[in-house]
Amino acid sequence: MEAWDGTNLVISEDNYATGPFRWRAITAGDAQWPSHFIHFKDLASAGQNRVSVLAPDSEVYAKDGLSGGWLGQGTRAIAVSDGGPRQALLNSDHQVYAKDDLGADGWLDQGTAAVKVVVGLTGQLAILTPDN
CATH class of the missing domain: 2.40.10 (Thrombin, subunit H)
Known part of the structure; x- marks a missing residue:
């Protein structure tokens, strides 16, 4: 996720092998809206960064x-x-x-x-x- 404006989720996508890189916005409630999110700040640290x-x-x-x-x-x-x-x-x-x-x-x-x-x-x- 690159940005969130309260309605739209902006993501960046890339396929290393075949490309291309692109930006895409998903609106809450769309069929492509994720069913779950990972909150990295909520994960325990594995040690130094x-x-x-x-x-x-x-x-x-x-x-x-x-x-x-x-x-x-x-x-x-x-x-x-x-x-x-x-x-x-x-x-x-x-x-x-x-x-x-x-x-x-x-x-x-x-x-x-x-x-x-x-x-x-x-x-x-x-x-x-x-x-x-």
Whole structure:
């Protein structure tokens, strides 16, 4: 959800594999109106909020929270995602690795190839495999 004006819910949608990105408004009571909502602010925190980035040379850096310096994660990636204390990445072979600490090692092979990896706010790992 991107916005709520008391009547309309504005959402953004994207399909990584086929696109396109779009904005859409749903009016309360429409057939497409969601039956349930997830309130992330109501969920218990899974720990620190990890922030990860890819440098231009594909090196992965991370830190917990918004203050403090960036720590090298000892690996390169083509994509990285984080949520709660967990971070996951795709290496250049599209293999998924994940870990729960900020040290420069400790990446665990998740035993699968993927085209996209996402870590939710509670640390749950989701992947999109090459066969969808």
